[in-house]
Amino acid sequence: xxxxxxxxxxxxxxxxxxxxxxxxxxxxxxxxxxxxxxxxxxxxxxxxxxxxxxxxxxxxxxxxxxxxxxxxxxxxxxxxxxxxxxxxxxxxxxxxxxxxxxxxxxxxxxxxxxxxxxxxxxxxxxxxxxxxxxxxxxxxxxxxxxxxxxxxxxxxxxxxxxxxxxxxxxxxxxxxxxxxxxxxxxxxxxxxxxxxxxxxxxxxxxxxxxxxxxxxxxxxxxxxxxxxxxxxxxxxxxxxxxxxxxxxxxxxxxxxxxxxxxxxxxxxxxxxxxxxxxxxxxxxxxxxxxxxxxxxxxxxxxxxxxxxxxxxxxxxxxxxxxxxxxxxxxxxxxxxxxxxxxxxxxxxxxxxxxxxxxxxxxxxxxxxxxxxxxxxxxxxxxxxxxxxxxxxx
Amino acid sequence: xxxxxxxxxxxxxxxxxxxxxxxxxxxxxxxxxxxxxxxxxxxxxxxxxxxxxxxxxxxxxxxxxxxxxxxxxxxxxxxxxxxxxxxxxxxxxxxxxxxxxxxxxxxxxxxxxxxxxxxxxxxxxxxxxxxxxxxxxxxxxxxxxxxxxxxxxxxxxxxxxxxxxxxxxxxxxxxxxxxxxxxxxxxxxxxxxxxxxxxxxxxxxxxxxxxxxxxxxxxxxxxxxxxxxxxxxxxxxxxxxxxxxxxxxxxxxxxxxxxxxxxxxxxxxxxxxxxxxxxxxxxxxxxxxxxxxxxxxxxxxxxxxxxxxxxxxxxx
Numbered sequence: 001x002x003x004x005x006x007x008x009x010x011x012x013x014x015x016x017x018x019x020x021x022x023x024x025x026x027x028x029x030x031x032x033x034x035x036x037x038x039x040x041x042x043x044x045x046x047x048x049x050x051x052x053x054x055x056x057x058x059x060x061x062x063x064x065x066x067x068x069x070x071x072x073x074x075x076x077x078x079x080x081x082x083x084x085x086x087x088x089x090x091x092x093x094x095x096x097x098x099x100x101x102x103x104x105x106x107x108x109x110x111x112x113x114x115x116x117x118x119x120x121x122x123x124x125x126x127x128x129x130x131x132x133x134x135x136x137x138x139x140x141x142x143x144x145x146x147x148x149x150x151x152x153x154x155x156x157x158x159x160x161x162x163x164x165x166x167x168x169x170x171x172x173x174x175x176x177x178x179x180x181x182x183x184x185x186x187x188x189x190x191x192x193x194x195x196x197x198x199x200x201x202x203x204x205x206x207x208x209x210x211x212x213x214x215x216x217x218x219x220x221x222x223x224x225x226x227x228x229x230x231x232x233x234x235x236x237x238x239x240x241x242x243x244x245x246x247x248x249x250x251x252x253x254x255x256x257x258x259x260x261x262x263x264x265x266x267x268x269x270x271x272x273x274x275x276x277x278x279x280x281x282x283x284x285x286x287x288x289x290x291x292x293x294x295x296x297x298x299x300x301x302x303x304x305x306x307x308x309x310x311x312x313x314x315x316x317x318x319x320x321x322x323x324x325x326x327x328x329x330x331x332x333x334x335x336x337x338x339x340x341x342x343x344x345x346x347x348x349x350x351x352x353x354x355x356x357x358x359x360x361x362x363x364x365x366x367x368x369x370x371x372x373x374x375x376x377x378x379x380x381x382x383x384x385x386x387x388x389x390x391x392x393x
Numbered sequence: 394x395x396x397x398x399x400x401x402x403x404x405x406x407x408x409x410x411x412x413x414x415x416x417x418x419x420x421x422x423x424x425x426x427x428x429x430x431x432x433x434x435x436x437x438x439x440x441x442x443x444x445x446x447x448x449x450x451x452x453x454x455x456x457x458x459x460x461x462x463x464x465x466x467x468x469x470x471x472x473x474x475x476x477x478x479x480x481x482x483x484x485x486x487x488x489x490x491x492x493x494x495x496x497x498x499x500x501x502x503x504x505x506x507x508x509x510x511x512x513x514x515x516x517x518x519x520x521x522x523x524x525x526x527x528x529x530x531x532x533x534x535x536x537x538x539x540x541x542x543x544x545x546x547x548x549x550x551x552x553x554x555x556x557x558x559x560x561x562x563x564x565x566x567x568x569x570x571x572x573x574x575x576x577x578x579x580x581x582x583x584x585x586x587x588x589x590x591x592x593x594x595x596x597x598x599x600x601x602x603x604x605x606x607x608x609x610x611x612x613x614x615x616x617x618x619x620x621x622x623x624x625x626x627x628x629x630x631x632x633x634x635x636x637x638x639x640x641x642x643x644x645x646x647x648x649x650x651x652x653x654x655x656x657x658x659x660x661x662x663x664x665x666x667x668x669x670x671x672x673x674x675x676x677x678x679x680x681x682x683x684x685x686x687x688x689x690x691x692x693x694x695x696x697x698x699x700x701x702x703x704x705x706x707x708x709x
Contacts (some may be wrong), residue, residue: 060577062584170520180460194474339571
């Protein structure tokens with residue numbers, strides 16, 4: 001134990017700086033101040049107590065706990081070499097700066113870590129980005145030149161026809177209504193606003209002449225569509241794209257992505273198609289390859305989720321769930337999506353097949369996070385879907 | 394000032410077992426006067442801990458249950474409109490000016506205090522429990538941040554009210570959504586995990602006096618195994634207490650395969666989880682009493698309640 005009493009606040013500050021710098025903790029001067037106050041409550045002779053008293057102050061979420069404990073032990077419990085370690089950086093620091101822990105999926109993880117590992121994984125995934133992109137270049141290229149890929153024709157994006165348009169309108173309107181539960185003052189509405197009515201009655205001597213109302217405001221629907229563009233989905237590509245275009249034409253905030261081995265944002269193309277300008281989706285990047293759903297969803301979470309997902313967002317994934325990646329990656333990604341969005345709708349065309357059970361590894365991993373599991377092949381299916389989507393509040 | 398060990402002892406005396414880490418976190422709440430955000434799986438005693446803390450300190454517990462659609466009005470204050478209208482009617486003939494009438498009906502007598510305002514107005518610092526904050530929406534979270542930081546509330550008609558004794562705040566969350574970083578920064582953080590085997594045995598004995606020791610060991614052991622399984626709804630401490638009570642009511646001295654079958658509804662509450670149990674029953678063998686007759690193969694015995702738990706069954 002190296003807790004030199006005179007210089008201890010400085011050492012605590014150095015520890016906070018390390019938590020902030022190396023582990024991305026939200027630790028500022030306020031937390032340091034609290035930490036110093038907290039430390040005065042306990043005896044410095046007992047390292048475990050010191051750790052327990054600092055932990056609630058300096059951590060903010062569950063994923064921080066294991067990191068904090070490790071960092072604390074490294075920093076304070078090393079024999080005098082601790083100060084030197086600060087500069088050379090222990091192995092965790094090396095991992096942060098240099099070699100990413102790319103072989104993450106294979107790493108055995110213990111049960112306690114498992115549930116909340118998403119943000120840790122996310123950190124790793126962020127580091128991975130460079131590495132993984134480079135890796136994925138080659139399979140994508142191979143696919144592009146393989147005979148199979150030659151079939152991957154250019155996907156036409158055509159303006160929606162009337163039935164799709166009507167169905168999308170029904171779908172979007174119904175969801176919009178169910179979005180908000182909070183009543184707000186409005187010129188007309190189903191509920192009497194007695195507070196404002198009374199206030200306005202002061203001028204008329206307490207005579208309630210002009211009633212005020214409250215209603216549920218209609219919020220703009222935030223939809224994110226993630227379309228599986230892998231080869232196994234190609235028979236269903238027409239329907240899923242038609243649905244996406246129709247919905248994008250009605251709900252202006254809709255974002256559309258396709259993925260197979262990598263993720264691609266096609267919102268702009270889809271919006272143009274929805275506004276009556278036919279487009280052609282070139283098949284290369286995120287269309288017509290194999291499927292790595294987990295990796296693509298993780299990529300989505302890292303690159304887009306903060307901006308595009310809000311608590312009232314609805315994520316619609318169209319995929320057959322035949323994934324070649326690690327189910328654990330998919331599960332973590334789905335967990336991340338579930339926490340950020342109000343509902344996850346998974347549209348699986350295989351549901352139409354009699355006797356189909358969602359038992360594929362990927363599907364089984366994703367299933368617990370899906371709030372609505374259905375299939376949309378026709379405009380009728382889409383308008384019916386609005387009844388079954390359950391929005392979490 | 395109570396130290397962690399003192400808190401631990403006082404909690405234990407009230408039948409609530411806390412480990413030292415949690416006691417330390419609670420001590421920090423008292424010492425630093427910062428809110429404590431408690432997260433953890435369902436049924437590990439997050440809410441209960443706030444109640445016991447209030448009892449321990451001998452202060453009031455004020456509870457704000459969050460839900461989607463909760464707004465500042467419901468959490469803070471509301472005017473008593475019915476009384477206001479009556480007063481307006483009664484003072485109709487009076488010659489008072491508009492201002493004085495307004496001042497009258499927006500006086501403190503017409504104010505309905507909701508939990509947050511109530512907590513601010515106390516004479517001694519109460520324990521304020523903000524339960525399931527993850528269910529409220531982001532707008533409310535932002536509003537709450539302001540209250541937690543300043544401990545003052547502005548009511549346009551009355552002016553600003555400042556807390557003389559800021560409450561001790563405990564927030565709980567089941568992690569159904571991510572809380573904002575801003576809220577997390579304002580709070581101390583503690584994660585309550587499932588109890589260890591020894592802790593759970595201690596909890597069972599503390600909460601259910603007269604529970605046979607053998608049964609407590611078996612229940613806690615089975616729970617440890619259940620929580621390792623990929624269940625949709627893993628049983629918490631609340632479930633093990635229910636289970637123990639159910640077995641006590643059936644006058645069981647120990648847990649065997651038959652008793653498990655009959656009381657399964659106390660523990661596993663999703664149908665899919667029952668299937669998981671079927672496929673992994675062998676893992677429970679070390680915990681279950683071996684003396685019990687094996688289940689008849691190929692079907693349910695007639696006197697089982699199929700795990701529903703509400704059907705009375707003949708005692709052996």
